[in-house]
Amino acid sequence: MSGETPLKMTGVSKWFGSFQAVRNLDFEVPKGSIVGFLGPNGAGKSTSLRMALGVLSPDRGDVKLLGAQPNLESLKRVGFLPEERGLYKKMSPRQIITYFARLKGMSHRDAKARADELLDMMGLGEFGRSRVTKLSKGMAQKVQILSALAHRPDFLILDEPFSGLDPVNQQALEDLIIDEHKRGATIVFSTHVMEHAERLCEKIVMMARGRKVFDGTLEDAFTALGRAVHIGASDGFDMTAAMAPAGFEAQKDGDHWRIGLKPTQTSQDALRAAIDLGAPITSFTPQEARLRDVFVSLVSEAEAQDLTDTLAADDADGRDAA
Amino acid sequence: MIRSTYLVTRRDYLGYVSAWGFWLGLLFTPIILGIFVLAPTFAQNAQPTRYFTVIEQGTTFTEALRDNLSGSDARMARAMLDPLAVVEGTDSEKVAAFDAAIESGASVTAAFAQAGGDPVTLPRQDFVEVDPPVSSGSELAPYLLGEILVATPEGPQPLFAALVVNDASGEIEYWSENLQARTLISAARQAENDLQLDRALAAVNVSREVLSQARDAQRDVKQQRVRIGAEADIETEVTQTDRAPFVVSIMMAFSLWFLIFSVINYLLMGTIEERSNKIFDSLLTSVKLPHLLAGKLLAVLLLALTLMAFWGIGSGLMTWFMRESIPADVAKGLGSLVTAAANPALFVPAIISFVLGYLMYGALFLALGSLCDTIQEAQTLMTPLFVTLMAPLAMLAFAIQDAESALIEIMAWVPFFTPFLLILRMPTEPPLWEVLAQLGIMALTTLIILHLATRVYRAGAVHGAGVNDVWAFFGKLIPGKKSSA
Numbered sequence: 001m002s003g004e005t006p007l008k009m010t011g012v013s014k015w016f017g018s019f020q021a022v023r024n025l026d027f028e029v030p031k032g033s034i035v036g037f038l039g040p041n042g043a044g045k046s047t048s049l050r051m052a053l054g055v056l057s058p059d060r061g062d063v064k065l066l067g068a069q070p071n072l073e074s075l076k077r078v079g080f081l082p083e084e085r086g087l088y089k090k091m092s093p094r095q096i097i098t099y100f101a102r103l104k105g106m107s108h109r110d111a112k113a114r115a116d117e118l119l120d121m122m123g124l125g126e127f128g129r130s131r132v133t134k135l136s137k138g139m140a141q142k143v144q145i146l147s148a149l150a151h152r153p154d155f156l157i158l159d160e161p162f163s164g165l166d167p168v169n170q171q172a173l174e175d176l177i178i179d180e181h182k183r184g185a186t187i188v189f190s191t192h193v194m195e196h197a198e199r200l201c202e203k204i205v206m207m208a209r210g211r212k213v214f215d216g217t218l219e220d221a222f223t224a225l226g227r228a229v230h231i232g233a234s235d236g237f238d239m240t241a242a243m244a245p246a247g248f249e250a251q252k253d254g255d256h257w258r259i260g261l262k263p264t265q266t267s268q269d270a271l272r273a274a275i276d277l278g279a280p281i282t283s284f285t286p287q288e289a290r291l292r293d294v295f296v297s298l299v300s301e302a303e304a305q306d307l308t309d310t311l312a313a314d315d316a317d318g319r320d321a322a
Numbered sequence: 323m324i325r326s327t328y329l330v331t332r333r334d335y336l337g338y339v340s341a342w343g344f345w346l347g348l349l350f351t352p353i354i355l356g357i358f359v360l361a362p363t364f365a366q367n368a369q370p371t372r373y374f375t376v377i378e379q380g381t382t383f384t385e386a387l388r389d390n391l392s393g394s395d396a397r398m399a400r401a402m403l404d405p406l407a408v409v410e411g412t413d414s415e416k417v418a419a420f421d422a423a424i425e426s427g428a429s430v431t432a433a434f435a436q437a438g439g440d441p442v443t444l445p446r447q448d449f450v451e452v453d454p455p456v457s458s459g460s461e462l463a464p465y466l467l468g469e470i471l472v473a474t475p476e477g478p479q480p481l482f483a484a485l486v487v488n489d490a491s492g493e494i495e496y497w498s499e500n501l502q503a504r505t506l507i508s509a510a511r512q513a514e515n516d517l518q519l520d521r522a523l524a525a526v527n528v529s530r531e532v533l534s535q536a537r538d539a540q541r542d543v544k545q546q547r548v549r550i551g552a553e554a555d556i557e558t559e560v561t562q563t564d565r566a567p568f569v570v571s572i573m574m575a576f577s578l579w580f581l582i583f584s585v586i587n588y589l590l591m592g593t594i595e596e597r598s599n600k601i602f603d604s605l606l607t608s609v610k611l612p613h614l615l616a617g618k619l620l621a622v623l624l625l626a627l628t629l630m631a632f633w634g635i636g637s638g639l640m641t642w643f644m645r646e647s648i649p650a651d652v653a654k655g656l657g658s659l660v661t662a663a664a665n666p667a668l669f670v671p672a673i674i675s676f677v678l679g680y681l682m683y684g685a686l687f688l689a690l691g692s693l694c695d696t697i698q699e700a701q702t703l704m705t706p707l708f709v710t711l712m713a714p715l716a717m718l719a720f721a722i723q724d725a726e727s728a729l730i731e732i733m734a735w736v737p738f739f740t741p742f743l744l745i746l747r748m749p750t751e752p753p754l755w756e757v758l759a760q761l762g763i764m765a766l767t768t769l770i771i772l773h774l775a776t777r778v779y780r781a782g783a784v785h786g787a788g789v790n791d792v793w794a795f796f797g798k799l800i801p802g803k804k805s806s807a
């Protein structure tokens with residue numbers, strides 16, 4: 001792959017009738033990275049990815065795929081696993097992988113050899129010549145993934161690749177993604193299962209209600225949420241008042257106190273301060289930052305913002321009507 | 323484009339021909355058509371002989387009925403000896419020999435053999451007369467109900483019908499439990515007609531021979547046509563060769579209709595399968611939509627050509643192997659048809675019509691298939707198209723009577739019918755500008771339909787538009803009606 005950015009979307013919006021599925025989306029996939037495209041159902045992930053591939057045209061904004069508007073030449077260097085899974089039921093896995101590899105430009109002989117290689121690699125060799133209808137759902141999904149990467153694409157776009165797979169196959173797919181990355185491929189995958197993104201991604205893009213709500217590294221995501229420790233204290237002790245002079249912000253959170261940590265503070269600093277202040281400590285739990293928490297927090301904010309926008313728009317309509 | 327279209331065509335074509343349903347259709351269609359053509363003969367031969375009796379004081383009506391029934395057998399035998407000559411009323415050596423033998427008192431079977439026919443091929447007699455088992459109509463009931471059998475040359479059999487000539491009332495009664503069979507009652511009416519004619523002639527002292535003489539004196543009305551140019555030296559009488567282009571055009575139009583009707587379902591089914599299998603996104607990131615559609619249309623076109631080639635070669639081989647047993651006049655007729663079919667004035671418009679007609683209807687079916695998840699959904703959209711496709715078939719009936727019918731001439735301007743009706747018009751040598759204009763309008767309509775079909779296909783494949791969106795679209799076209807979609 002030459003030096004071009006695999007994917008760059010600038011100010012992209014998409015409407016379906018009066019419903020705006022994607023709102024002013026900007027993001028970039030750096031070459032050689034693994035990017036997680038996260039968001040709840042209906043966030044606009046699949047629509048964004050379909051626009052990235054030129055399947056859908058954006059109503060506003062610009063999409064550059066491998067340095068150009070999506071076209072058949074650039075798409076030959078892209079492998080795509082759509083969200084909606086489907087295979088030709090009357091064909092064999094070997095025929096399907098060969099067919100899609102040939103559509104992407106491989107010769108008949110190379111495509112067949114590659115299909116055999118991939119099927120063996122994924123433990124599907126013995127089913128290579130069976131009809132797809134004889135495969136389990138997981139096997140069929142693997143076949144579709146293999147069809148997407150058979151032509152050794154420079155850029156892999158996987159829409160919800162883990163959905164429908166059992167834990168063993170999810171692990172196998174993670175390994176496959178890592179192998180493709182090692183081969184040099186840039187990878188974007190969408191998911192709403194945060195653990196996969198935590199394990200695989202260098203960069204995260206989060207969407208909610210058609211908006212991008214986060215774009216950065218994993219560390220940036222954890223920073224955005226903020227770190228904290230949970231300290232339990234005997235009844236009657238006011239941690240807020242006690243910790244404030246030491247520069248800590250404490251909030252009552254159920255039967256314990258949540259102490260927020262600034263970037264320069266560690267959990268040990270908070271514990272030491274509480275002991276020094278004579279707090280009757282009954283428990284101490286450093287809060288581990290998880291992507292799930294970042295996700296829930298950002299999505300909630302986005303939904304709240306969306307609700308605010310909707311109410312403001314309704315108010316405006318009401319005023320206009322009056 | 324060529325490569326991706328080729329790959330789509332190859333996949334779809336191999337998918338179709340590897341399905342057992344295709345081979346079943348390929349092999350069974352000629353068999354079913356053959357059965358359809360031969361069914362009346364089979365049915366006639368399979369029908370058991372029916373026994374009837376006549377109760378009459380005397381034999382006048384009975385004789386007239388016997389003459390009529392044997393005359394009917396004779397007409398059948400004449401038609402079998404030379405069908406074309408009998409239908410067109412032209413001279414035929416075989417028919418003349420048969421008539422001469424009958425005239426000299428030979429039975430139908432003997433006359434048929436003398437005229438060169440094989441009596442084995444003659445159909446069995448439908449009705450055989452037996453002696454009346456009783457003397458009055460009031461006693462017939464147990465025989466007609468099958469409770470008592472009558473004596474026949476084949477042993478005791480049920481009585482099918484009885485004709486009772488009632489001199490007192492002056493009526494002829496036809497008794498039978500079978501209310502649908504009309505042959506015998508028609509023969510009885512004709513016999514009574516002949517009988518009364520004979521009596522009327524006798525009353526004025528005119529012999530029936532006069533009618534025969536008048537028939538013999540009839541002059542043949544020979545169909546002629548003006549021949550000019552290279553044909554100026556040929557006899558002006560219309561021959562099989564003259565009629566061959568009309569026959570061929572009807573065969574071609576029917577073949578085109580039949581092929582389109584046969585293969586169009588493959589496009590529909592293939593598209594519905596891809597939509598229900600949710601495979602469009604994978605395809606559309608690998609091949610451009612117009613190339614995908616072109617590949618699909620080509621695949622089914624190849625399928626149609628495969629059918630044509632298979633049936634054509636099969637017919638050719640059968641004809642070749644049976645060439646020794648084909649009568650000379652039939653061989654000559656076949657030769658005329660082949661010569662007519664090879665005429666560029668007929669086959670060039672036929673090929674263009676076939677390709678454009680196929681693309682027009684194929685694109686429509688492809689587009690509508692992309693909107694449907696199931697066959698049931700498709701059926702609601704396909705009905706208007708199937709009705710449109712049936713109209714040209716009805717036109718074929720008109721063309722058989724009169725290829726220059728004003729109806730065909732007008733309907734040929736409707737682009738959806740042009741592919742079939744233009745072929746029917748070609749033997750009438752329409753003005754060149756009309757042919758070119760109709761081909762042009764058909765080509766333009768095909769292009770418009772291809773363009774619209776691409777848009778509908780995109781709506782179905784990419785945006786998931788469905789049958790309800792189609793109804794919503796038509797709903798918007800109704801003035802004053804608000805669509806909920």
